[in-house]
Amino acid sequence: MTADKTHFDVIVLGTGLTESIVAGSLARAGKSVLHIDRNEFYGEHLASFDLINLLKVTNHGKEEDPFLSCYDEVELIFQSGGEEAKEAQMKEEVLKTNSVEATARDGGSDVEAKSDRKTELADFLRDYPDMDAVFKATCGIDVEDTVLSHLTKSTADGESEPWMPKSWALLELLRTSRQYNLELCPKLLYSRGGLVELLAKSGVGRYLEFKALDQIYLFWEGKVEQAPGSKEDVFGNQTVSLVDKRRLMKFLTFAMDYEENEGLFDAFKGKPYQSFLQDQKLSPRLIAFILNATALVVERETLVTLSTEEGLALTQRHLRSLGRWGKTAFLVALYGAGSELSQAFCRLCAVYGGTYILKYPLSHISISSESGPPVSVAADDGTVYTASWVVTSSTYAKYFDPEHKLEAESQTVWRGIAILDQPLYGQSTLNVTVFPPESIGNVQGVMATQQSWDVSSCPKTKYVVHFQASGPCCSREDIRKALVALTNDAPADAAKPTVLLAVLYRQTVRSCGTTWLNDSAVVCTPETATPDLEQAPTVARSIFDRIAPGEEFLPSVPDQSEDM
Amino acid sequence: MSSGQHYQKKVKTSNEEIAALRQKSVKKLAEYQELCAAISKKRKGNEDDDEAFKLTTKLLSLNPEFYTMWNFRRRIILERKKSLDTDGYQALCLSELQLADAALKLNPKSYWVWNHRRWILEHMPEATWNRELKLLGVMLNMDARNFHGWDYRRYVVAASGSRTPREEFDFTTEKITQNFSNYSAWHYRSKVILQSFTDPEEKSKALDHEFELVRNAVYTEPADQSAWLYQRWLLSLMPQDRERWMKELESIQELVEIEPDSKWALLTVVHIMMHLRRNEDHDEIIQILKKLQTLDSDRAAYYKDVAAQAAGKQ
Numbered sequence: 113m114t115a116d117k118t119h120f121d122v123i124v125l126g127t128g129l130t131e132s133i134v135a136g137s138l139a140r141a142g143k144s145v146l147h148i149d150r151n152e153f154y155g156e157h158l159a160s161f162d163l164i165n166l167l168k169v170t171n172h173g174k175e176e177d178p179f180l181s182c183y184d185e186v187e188l189i190f191q192s193g194g195e196e197a198k199e200a201q202m203k204e205e206v207l208k209t210n211s212v213e214a215t216a217r218d219g220g221s222d223v224e225a226k227s228d229r230k231t232e233l234a235d236f237l238r239d240y241p242d243m244d245a246v247f248k249a250t251c252g253i254d255v256e257d258t259v260l261s262h263l264t265k266s267t268a269d270g271e272s273e274p275w276m277p278k279s280w281a282l283l284e285l286l287r288t289s290r291q292y293n294l295e296l297c298p299k300l301l302y303s304r305g306g307l308v309e310l311l312a313k314s315g316v317g318r319y320l321e322f323k324a325l326d327q328i329y330l331f332w333e334g335k336v337e338q339a340p341g342s343k344e345d346v347f348g349n350q351t352v353s354l355v356d357k358r359r360l361m362k363f364l365t366f367a368m369d370y371e372e373n374e375g376l377f378d379a380f381k382g383k384p385y386q387s388f389l390q391d392q393k394l395s396p397r398l399i400a401f402i403l404n405a406t407a408l409v410v411e412r413e414t415l416v417t418l419s420t421e422e423g424l425a426l427t428q429r430h431l432r433s434l435g436r437w438g439k440t441a442f443l444v445a446l447y448g449a450g451s452e453l454s455q456a457f458c459r460l461c462a463v464y465g466g467t468y469i470l471k472y473p474l475s476h477i478s479i480s481s482e483s484g485p486p487v488s489v490a491a492d493d494g495t496v497y498t499a500s501w502v503v504t505s506s507t508y509a510k511y512f513d514p515e516h517k518l519e520a521e522s523q524t525v526w527r528g529i530a531i532l533d534q535p536l537y538g539q540s541t542l543n544v545t546v547f548p549p550e551s552i553g554n555v556q557g558v559m560a561t562q563q564s565w566d567v568s569s570c571p572k573t574k575y576v577v578h579f580q581a582s583g584p585c586c587s588r589e590d591i592r593k594a595l596v597a598l599t600n601d602a603p604a605d606a607a608k609p610t611v612l613l614a615v616l617y618r619q620t621v622r623s624c625g626t627t628w629l630n631d632s633a634v635v636c637t638p639e640t641a642t643p644d645l646e647q648a649p650t651v652a653r654s655i656f657d658r659i660a661p662g663e664e665f666l667p668s669v670p671d672q673s674e675d676m
Numbered sequence: 677m678s679s680g681q682h683y684q685k686k687v688k689t690s691n692e693e694i695a696a697l698r699q700k701s702v703k704k705l706a707e708y709q710e711l712c713a714a715i716s717k718k719r720k721g722n723e724d725d726d727e728a729f730k731l732t733t734k735l736l737s738l739n740p741e742f743y744t745m746w747n748f749r750r751r752i753i754l755e756r757k758k759s760l761d762t763d764g765y766q767a768l769c770l771s772e773l774q775l776a777d778a779a780l781k782l783n784p785k786s787y788w789v790w791n792h793r794r795w796i797l798e799h800m801p802e803a804t805w806n807r808e809l810k811l812l813g814v815m816l817n818m819d820a821r822n823f824h825g826w827d828y829r830r831y832v833v834a835a836s837g838s839r840t841p842r843e844e845f846d847f848t849t850e851k852i853t854q855n856f857s858n859y860s861a862w863h864y865r866s867k868v869i870l871q872s873f874t875d876p877e878e879k880s881k882a883l884d885h886e887f888e889l890v891r892n893a894v895y896t897e898p899a900d901q902s903a904w905l906y907q908r909w910l911l912s913l914m915p916q917d918r919e920r921w922m923k924e925l926e927s928i929q930e931l932v933e934i935e936p937d938s939k940w941a942l943l944t945v946v947h948i949m950m951h952l953r954r955n956e957d958h959d960e961i962i963q964i965l966k967k968l969q970t971l972d973s974d975r976a977a978y979y980k981d982v983a984a985q986a987a988g989k990q
Contacts, residue, residue, distance in 0.1 A: 347896040348853050354895040354927075358934050361896055 119498045120146040120467070122659060123489055125474070126505025128156040129454045129645055130636045133652035133666075134503050134659075136316065136457035139464035141656075141663040146497055147461060148489070151179060152471035154458060156505055157621055157638045158297050158450020163289035163613075164240060166529070169296070170617045171245045178507045183296075185588060185618035189530075189595075190250035190282060191611055230276070233283055234259050243286070250613075251278045285531075285613060291571040294529055297619065297638075298561050298578040299449040299645050300325060300544070302429060303436040306649045307453075308443065315669035319456040321446040323567050324438020329537070329545040330405045331552065331597065332397055336537075336545060339405035341440050352398075360398050363389075367427045377420050384416060385423025404546045406430045408643055410557025411583035412549040429646070444542050446567045449645065460669075477502065477511040479633040486632040501632045501659050506622040509635055523623040525640050528579035528591040528616040534609035535575045536598055541566045544643075547594050556586040558594040559643060575609070579616075582641045588616050626651050628658075711735050712742075719748050724755040733775065740779035743788035750795060762801045769800040777811065784815060790824050794831065805836030820851050826860035830867065841871035856893045862906040870913075886910055887920075891927055898931060898938040908947065921948050939972050950986055961986045 121143040124135040131147075132154070139145045153159050156179065161169060171188075172180040237243060237255050244255040253259065253275045262273070301308050301322070311317030328339040340346045346357055366373060380388040385407075389399045403409055407426035409418055418426075433441035445452050462468060476490040485498035504512075535541060541564040549557045558581040563569035569576045577598065581590040599609050621640050628634045634655055639647045653665050715735060718728040732749045735742060753772065757765050773796055779789045797803045809832060815825045833839045848865040851858060869886065873879040887910060893903035907924070914920055925948045931941045942964050949957040965983040969976040 343897060344853065344855060347856050347892055354891055355930065355934065357892065358895045358898075358931065362934070 117144075117467075118496065119485065120144045121499060122146070122501045122503060123148065123487060123497060123499040124503045125149070125477075125489075125508045126156050127151075127154040127454050127458060127470075128505045128636075128638045129158055129450055129457070129648040130638065130651050130655075131503055131505050132454040132457035132461070133310075133648060134655050135466055136314075136460035136464075137652060137656045137666045138660060139461040139466040140314075140666060140669075141660045142464075143660060145461055145466040146499065147458065147466055147468050148472050148474070148491075149470045150473050150507075153451070154470075155448075155451035155454040156507060157182065157619065157640055158295070158299065158448075158454060160293045160295040160448030160451040163292040163294065163531075164243065164286055165289075166292070166294045166296075166615065167246045168242045170615050171242070171249070173245065178510060182507070182620050183617050184620070185526075185616075187588060187616040188246065188249045189611060189614040189616070190278070191613075229280060230259065230262065233279055236283055236286070247279060247282065250282055251275055253279060282613075288571050292531075292576070293447045293451075293567075293569050294576065295448040295450060295578065297450060297525070297527070297640050298563070298580075300442040300444060300561070300643050301449060302644055302646060303433040303441055303443055305429065305433060305644065305646050307645050310649045310666060311453075311456075313668055314460070314666035316456045316460050316666075319459055320452055322437075322443040323446065323542060325440040325442040325444055325542050325544065326438070326540040327537070327543045328405050328440055329543060330401055331545060331547045332400055336598075339401055339546075341434060356395055356398055359392065359394055360401075363392055363394060363398075363402070364431060367424055368431050370424045370428060377424065380420040382419055382421075385418045385420045386415065388420040388423070400548055402427060404548045404557060408546070408559070410546060410548065410559055410581070411641075412556055413583055415549070415557075442544075444563065444567050448569075453645070474508070474511070477504075477508070479512060479630060486630075499632075501634075503634050503636070503655055503659075506624055506635055506637045509622055509624065512629055512633065512635065521623045522620050523582075523637070523640055524586070524618060524620045525580055525582040526586050526588055526591050526616070526618055528577075528588075528595060528614055530577045530579070530595055530599075530614040531570065531612045532575040532577060532599070532609040533573070533612055535564065536562050536577065536609060541575075545594075545598065547597065552593045552597045554581070554590040554593045556581045556583040556590050558590055560594055560598060561643075574612070580641075580643075588618070591616050626654065634658075708735075708738060711738075715745065715748070719744075724748075724752045726756075728752055729756065736775065736779065740782055740786055740789055746788045746792045750792070753799075766801045769796050770804065772796045773804070773807070780815070784819060784822055785824050787824070790828055793828070797832075797835070803836070805832060805838055808832045809836075809838070816851065820855055821858050821860060823860045826864055830864065841868040842873075844868045845872040852889075857897070857900045857902055859902045859905070862902050866906065866909050883910065883913070887924065894928075894941070895931060898935050898941050901940055904940045904944060907944065911948070911951075915951070918952065921952055924948060925952070937971055939968065942968055942971070946982065946986075950982075958986070 122135075122138050122145050124131050124145060124147045127147065127149040135145050135147045149156070151159070153161070167188075169180065170183050170186045172183065174180045237247065237259060247253055247255055247259075258273075258275060259279070303324075308317075311320065328341060329336050330339045331337075337351070338345065338349075340349055340352070340360070343361070346352070346361055349357070352360070366376060370377065377388060380391070386399065386403065389402060394402070403415055403418075403423070407418070407423055407430065409415055409423075409426065430441050437443060458466075458468065473492040474489060475492050478488045479486065479502060485500060487499040487502040489497045489499070489502065491497070536545070537543065541562070543562050545560040545562075547554060547558040547560070549555065551557075558579055561578045563576045563578065565572040565574075577595075579591045579594050581594075595611065595614060599611055619640055621638055623637045624635055626634065626636045636651055636655070639645060656663075656665050711731060711734060715728065715731045718725075718731065729749070729752045732745050732752065736745050736749070753768065756768060760768060773793065776789050776793050776796070779786060783789070793808070797805075797808065808828075812825055812829050812832065815822060816829070819825070833844055845865065845868045848861045848868070851861040852865070865886075869882065870879070873882040887907070890903050890907040890910065893900065894907070911921060911924065925945065928941050928944050928948070932938065932945060935941055946961055946964050946968075949961050962983055965979045965986070968979045972979070
């Protein structure tokens, strides 16, 4: 598909959240917008996928693609000891019985049933050739050699191949692929944060659905404990001493409006938040609770360097978001936050006349034209689009920046997505577990977010846990340790959750902040390491103000029902 | 492309439409006034008939706050009872409770509606207490501090005898855990705790636990007075137990060290010290009361009065 018209006020490249808010707000303000993405999905690094597509994106094997090459160091963990295997085994037995009956009835055989299954597997692998690598990594089979060629061989010996049960179990899991919405980079929304306020004010929120996060847990001294999120949690907590309760409540009350009591922290301005908390006579455990589970800082180095003002601002942001919806300060978006939010703003853009072309590779971008429009973008199909401004995600930076000056920094986050057969903590379906650095032998702190069917992340009987860790010396080991801790340390009264399938990977995004290359071109970086999306609206707003000075940023959409 | 609700331009509400809506509300008002007049006529003429019953149903569904109508309705019900057998009367009472359910949804704090419920249950051939308890569970879940609900709960429990004091005690524990700033729940607790634990040893243990609970509440939120008042009540159960009073004093004094300006903590220290009547506390009592006069200047005269009492007692 191509656009009929080729000149626009603004061309936006990449459908990450910041770019999408810019596109929506500019179209809303009357600018003509062309929004392009090389991918066939919205959201770039914040996208969500069904299971097969997630495996495709992470096991891409395409080093030259500017988007896919951000994903590497992939490890797949597949345990066929889970429910799928049990189911598969059950079916096996049913098949056996049936085939015995069948043999008795019409002379058929067990072999036939087995080869039927093999045919099914082969059919699937033919339909999804990208899954070869996945089967190879998890079941140790070479699809070409083992499965496809095996079919041509005689199977008359009836012997079951050793790789078959495992491959079959994986196939059973992949068959429910479409019931998964797995985020490349899961995000939470502060209930009273800038993004939620923007969604409410602009009316874009009406395109979206949310659930409240149930609980935040902190891994402390070998145990998972509930982080007290409210006055009632503090009151009911059996393990915090009375004096600590008072100190904690006093501190939290202060942090809510810390600006009004500057005298209390004046001496600690520019000094580490940690030392300020120690000065408040808070116990190490309460300090961990405030730093890791309230300010949500988990990187080892940041925990040390975080200044008192920064720390108080993060703590306040969390506290102020409490009590609006549900028990915690956070909302979880259905079908994946980044992807859905990006699409919602793109939808606003389209409603106000924006043009969208997805799955559209570009060949050249010029932002230094001497005469004529300042920006021209050439697509692979030969069409040339021109504009007064270009707003682009960092995955398009190579076109502007052949010398890779902008790539000086990169933002690396280690991630893991685990599909479990049981929830981590009984009743709670949406929760976060924070592992402070070194709490489980990990270098960097790890955040684990459990999602469920309640937000359409997975089928009703499954649970998804997203892991993330970042910072110097961080590695896949940190993620793996957290995964092991959670699946082994479940409460004793419940059976341990089993990891059915886990994908561990590294996400490396070019980081250049928000950089204006000249008066008509700006590059922006997605927020991958933070658990929230609070930066995007602010960055989008600053870009909007420069392109459409004096215009109102995302005014509310006219009310649909003004009737009395 | 143009089917359904998409691609339909929003048309601004026209002046004619606004006028029509206004017309509608004027008509609604006229109908309501007509209804009131009709019932008033029936009531004055002592016409406690079926039609009057229907009219009051309609009116009370619109406005359950019109308490005269509930009174009239009870008169009609007694009239209707004469022509009904037991089953028929039971059914009538049940439908009355349903009417009251709907009215409580409109206003959960309506005195007349709660009163109507009581009257019905007392006149019913077979009172449906379990239905009431279920309703109360729902209502106190929606608003745990609705004192009408708590009051009515005490009434239902007493009248039905279907709940043990211990079960009610546990119910208050549940509510206090959800939100301890709840006078009604603490008060109800004081009403059921002594019946819940009759064995002396059990009772002593339970009271220990209560003091612990209060400590947790006041340390979490010293400004919330509901737990402080409950603590006073607990202490009043054992005026002779100086050890207990001293133990509480010590704990509150620790709190005052962290919260030197907490009015309730200071006042409790004074309260306990005055009870203990130890000579060495005298100066401190006077000092604290002076401090309270500035901290809580609205009640300065009260603190002065207490100080005078304290001085007189020594």
